[in-house]
Amino acid sequence: MSEPIVEWRNVTRAYKASGNAGRGKKLHALRGVSLTVNEGQSVALVGESGCGKSTLARMAVRLEEPDSGDVHIDGRSLSALNRRERREQTTQIQLVPQDAAAALDPRATVAASVAEPLVIHRRGSSLERQARVLSLLDEVGLDPSLSDRYPHQLSGGQRQRVVIARALALEPRMLIADEPVSALDVSVRAQVLNLLQDIQRQRSLALLVISHDLAVVRTITERIDVMYLGRIVESGNTRDVIDNPTHPYTAALVAAFPDPNPATRLRRSAPEGEVPSPVDLPIGCSFAGRCTRVQDDCLTIDPLIGVPPAHDRAACIHPLQTATN
Amino acid sequence: MSDASTVLSIRGLTLEATIRKGSIFPVTDAHVTVRPGEIVGLVGESGSGKTLTALSALSLLPSNIRRTAGTIEIIGRDTSAMNEHELSSLRGSAAAMVFQDSLSSLNPSMTIGKQVAEAVRIHQDIDRAQANELALTALDQVGFPQAKQRFDSYPHQLSGGLRQRVAIAMAIVNRPSLLIADEPTTALDVTVQAQILELLRSLVNDLGMGVLLITHDLGVIATTADRVNVMYGGRTVEQASVLDTFTAMGHPYTEALVASAPTLTDASDVVLRGIPGSPPDPREPEPGCPFAPRCTYVTETCLPAPPPLITDADRALACYHPVGAHV
Numbered sequence: 288m289s290e291p292i293v294e295w296r297n298v299t300r301a302y303k304a305s306g307n308a309g310r311g312k313k314l315h316a317l318r319g320v321s322l323t324v325n326e327g328q329s330v331a332l333v334g335e336s337g338c339g340k341s342t343l344a345r346m347a348v349r350l351e352e353p354d355s356g357d358v359h360i361d362g363r364s365l366s367a368l369n370r371r372e373r374r375e376q377t378t379q380i381q382l383v384p385q386d387a388a389a390a391l392d393p394r395a396t397v398a399a400s401v402a403e404p405l406v407i408h409r410r411g412s413s414l415e416r417q418a419r420v421l422s423l424l425d426e427v428g429l430d431p432s433l434s435d436r437y438p439h440q441l442s443g444g445q446r447q448r449v450v451i452a453r454a455l456a457l458e459p460r461m462l463i464a465d466e467p468v469s470a471l472d473v474s475v476r477a478q479v480l481n482l483l484q485d486i487q488r489q490r491s492l493a494l495l496v497i498s499h500d501l502a503v504v505r506t507i508t509e510r511i512d513v514m515y516l517g518r519i520v521e522s523g524n525t526r527d528v529i530d531n532p533t534h535p536y537t538a539a540l541v542a543a544f545p546d547p548n549p550a551t552r553l554r555r556s557a558p559e560g561e562v563p564s565p566v567d568l569p570i571g572c573s574f575a576g577r578c579t580r581v582q583d584d585c586l587t588i589d590p591l592i593g594v595p596p597a598h599d600r601a602a603c604i605h606p607l608q609t610a611t612n
Numbered sequence: 613m614s615d616a617s618t619v620l621s622i623r624g625l626t627l628e629a630t631i632r633k634g635s636i637f638p639v640t641d642a643h644v645t646v647r648p649g650e651i652v653g654l655v656g657e658s659g660s661g662k663t664l665t666a667l668s669a670l671s672l673l674p675s676n677i678r679r680t681a682g683t684i685e686i687i688g689r690d691t692s693a694m695n696e697h698e699l700s701s702l703r704g705s706a707a708a709m710v711f712q713d714s715l716s717s718l719n720p721s722m723t724i725g726k727q728v729a730e731a732v733r734i735h736q737d738i739d740r741a742q743a744n745e746l747a748l749t750a751l752d753q754v755g756f757p758q759a760k761q762r763f764d765s766y767p768h769q770l771s772g773g774l775r776q777r778v779a780i781a782m783a784i785v786n787r788p789s790l791l792i793a794d795e796p797t798t799a800l801d802v803t804v805q806a807q808i809l810e811l812l813r814s815l816v817n818d819l820g821m822g823v824l825l826i827t828h829d830l831g832v833i834a835t836t837a838d839r840v841n842v843m844y845g846g847r848t849v850e851q852a853s854v855l856d857t858f859t860a861m862g863h864p865y866t867e868a869l870v871a872s873a874p875t876l877t878d879a880s881d882v883v884l885r886g887i888p889g890s891p892p893d894p895r896e897p898e899p900g901c902p903f904a905p906r907c908t909y910v911t912e913t914c915l916p917a918p919p920p921l922i923t924d925a926d927r928a929l930a931c932y933h934p935v936g937a938h939v
Contacts, residue, residue, distance in 0.1 A: 335801040442890050443658075472657040473830060477872040477886030499802050502831070502874040506884065529876060543806035545831030547873040549854045552835045557806030561771050 289326040291362070292461050292493050293347050293380065297321050298356035300342055304566045314565050316342045318517035319356070319591075324461065327491040329484075331504035331525060333540070334514035335562050340497050343514075344463045347380050347495075349373065378408060381454035383464040383483075387446035391438040397424070397449050398434035404456045423452040427482060444475035451482065461493035462486075468503065480507055501544045505529050513537045516565055516573040521601040522592060533608075534601035536574045572603070580605045618685070619790040619822035620646040620669055620707075625682035627664055627673070627846075636894040639664050642682070643848040643921055643928065644841055646790060646822040651812065653837030653854070654826045655869075659891055661846040662826050666792050669824070670707055671699050687789050705735040708783035712795040714775035718767040724778045725751070725763035731782045750785040751778070753818075755811055773804035777811070784815060791815075794826045809836045830873045834858060839926075842866050845892040845902025848921055851928040862927070862934040865903045901932070909933040 300317040317339045324330050332340045345351040346358050349365065358365045360376045368376060384390040391400050401420045405411060411419060421431050427448040438446055447467070454462055467483060468476040484507045487494045498504050504511060504525060511525040513534065521534035532538040539558035546555070560577040569575060571586040578585065582605055590597035590604050598606040627639040639661040646652045656662040667673050669684055671691055684691045686707050691699065703709075711717045719727055728747035732738065738746075744763075751759035754777040767775055776796060783791055793812065797805040813836060816823055825837060833840055833854065840857040842850040842865065850863040861867050871885040889906040892898065900915040901907070907914070913932045921930040 335803060444890070472828060472891075473869055474657065474872045474887035475890075477874075477884035478888075480874075481884055481886060502876050502878070505876060506874040506878065506882065526880065539803060541876070543803045544876065545802075545805065545809070545829065545835045546876045547830035547834045547858070547870070548875040548877055549834040549858050551875075551877060555806065555835050557810045558803050561773055561804055562801070 289328065291323045291325050292360065293324045294359040295320055295322045295343060295346065296357045296359060298343070298346060298353035298358065300351060300354050312566050315517050315568060316565065320519055322512060322519065324493050324495055326460065326493055328510065329487055329494040329496065329508040331508040331511040332495060332497045332514060333499060333501065333504060333511060335499065337562060337565060338514040339517040340514050341465055344465060344495060344497055347463060348377050348382055378457045379459050380461045380463060381457065381459040383451055383454050383462055383467050385466040386470055387450045388438060390450055391446060393438055396435050396437060400449060401452045401456060404453060408457060410457070419456070423455055426455065426486070427452045443471050444478060447471060447479050448482065455486070459492070461495065463495045465497045467496065469500065483507065501529055501541060502546060513540065516562065516568065518573065518602060519592060520574065520603070523600050533598055533606040534603045535578045535580050535607065537601070538607055618645050618647050619687055620644060620824060621685040622665065622669060623683050625665060625668060625684065626680045627668060627677050628680045629677045637897065638846055638894050640846040641848065641921065642843065642846070643851070644824065646824050648789065648822050649816060649820045650838040651816055651823040651825055651836055653833040653840045654824055654843065655828065655830065655833050655840060656843035657828055657891055660843040662843050663794055665843070666794060666824060666826050669792060670703050670709060701735065704731060705786045706788055707790040707792065708786070708788040710779050710783050710791065710793045710796050712798050714772070714779040715767065717779055718775060720767055723764045723766055728778065728782050728785055731785050735786050746785055750781040753784070754781045756781065772800055773807065776800065776808055780811065784819065787819065788821055790822050790824070792824045797832065798829070812836065830869065846894065847902060847918065847930060849903065849930045853926065856927065862929040863931050864907045864909050864935055867935045
């Protein structure tokens with residue numbers, strides 16, 4: 288049994304609502320989320336915009352602090368660590384940004400960008416760092432001749448490889464990739480996905496992939512957590528959950544997913560309505576307003592995974608039947 | 613095929629763009645046919661020329677790009693013979709366009725009802741009340757909830773999905789024969805995307821218009837298009853039914869593209885192929901097939917000149933060594 292690297296323990300996060308969403312009210316981005324990512328495990332976090340998936344991920348690298356609850360890294364609470372310890376802990380987890388063009392300094396060469404974390408954390412001599420950069424570029428499939436180039440001289444796929452190399456520089460044990468390929472063309476996407484998967488396996492890294500693309504996460508992750516309005520509504524083995532969803536929201540996401548396979552197009556259907564505002568949340572199940580299986584008790588009981596009367600895999604009182612075997 | 617049966621016919625389109633250092637040809641041989649009542653997917657990666665091809669259909673090209681060859685007909689009428697006045701009366705009435713970013717295509721300081729009604733009054737000689745009536749009908753038709761009560765809302769008060777419905781209402785309010793939709797769902801969440809794609813399908817069925825759906829997303833193509841037009845390096849390389857495009861493709865690029873995209877029905881040991889290399893750079897044109905440098909079936913035949921697009925029944929293919937024809 289592998290050890291947990293990151294544990295989010297019942298974290299909540301609310302922001303002040305702005306504009307016509309309701310001034311003075313609170314926007315509930317995370318409403319009590321618990322999630323564990325183990326050593327070497329690949330986990331997908333899926334859900335629509337505003338469900339809280341990015342906020343959750345950012346807490347692991349302390350770009351966000353929870354209002355309540357706690358984030359533990361290697362069993363130690365981030366809030367109990369002193370500054371130096373925290374700095375050391377967070378190097379274990381690295382973010383791979385979505386928009387590599389925005390994440391790279393346009394005036395820094397590839398080599399300088401990849402070496403930057405080593406410089407900041409004072410790892411190695413200048414010569415050692417140079418050697419390290421070359422081996423990282425090699426690992427992500429970039430020719431050493433590119434090390435003197437600037438970001439604008441690279442293709443989108445090459446830039447994405449540079450930010451992956453940079454994320455690996457401090458030898459992290461976990462990568463968090465927020466929509467790692469959504470900005471890339473289809474043919475390049477596959478290359479970058481293969482690369483992420485190879486790196487994850489070869490280094491036994493933990494990988495948390497935030498994505499809205501169910502086909503992508505089905506290919507590269509073992510476990511999936513589906514989020515809706517600041518909660519995890521279904522959790523399980525990625526293939527089981529996508530192939531046989533039990534939460535009606537997961538089923539709706541799967542049915543809405545534009546699968547690049549025309550043979551399955553008749554199975555597609557769009558759910559009603561849009562995600563409600565996280566400012567004024569309903570009392571019962573937050574998906575009730577869009578759910579085709581809604582019953583009276585859904586409007587009064589707020590279901591949580593594993594807490595009866597909800598299902599042990601899905602936060603739902605009236606889940607879909609799973610295929611039994 | 614006779615032009616009366618098509619709402620859009622583009623043949624042999626070549627576009628020249630003037631840039632700082634001379635000129636380039638971002639589109640060299642594009643062919644597109646859209647018939648009434650069908651959705652034709654125009655798929656290609658960034659830089660393949662798909663958006664420029666679509667913009668040229670409505671003569672909306674940027675000022676540094678001009679057509680140097682090819683014909684474009686909308687409902688059988690040659691657009692190159694039209695003056696600017698005729699073109700602008702064509703745009704928005706016989707042919708309309710929906711863009712990816714509805715926030716920037718809608719006027720932020722005008723209510724949505726007024727914007728849709730304005731689109732009517734530009735093209736039809738009717739009074740304000742009648743225009744409002746037509747606008748309301750169009751908003752209802754695109755599934756805008758409580759259109760009457762929210763007629764006076766401003767774009768910023770609406771979600772992205774609702775704004776895109778308003779943009780579609782504006783496009784269809786004059787009953788165009790041709791609707792060009794450029795990445796209409798790229799900015800939307802997956803459940804809302806599915807709603808908008810279903811809406812496009814039902815509008816095509818109800819109004820009988822033809823739709824040219826431009827996207828880089830094979831999933832959108834697979835779920836929505838009837839026929840597919842694949843572009844690569846500024847050229848149309850394959851045209852086929854949606855099923856043939858995914859399962860009996862002729863072009864090695866189509867094959868590689870489909871093999872690059874994971875699906876929900878993949879076996880657990882599937883390895884995504886991807887396409888090594890990168891798309892051709894129009895600043896450094898090569899004489900042969902644009903896909904040759906990345907193609908696994910390439911031979912010397914492919915290098916001197918690009919293969920012509922050859923039409924056979926309902927399919928068209930530009931390849932010297934089609935998929936399935938190899939020994």
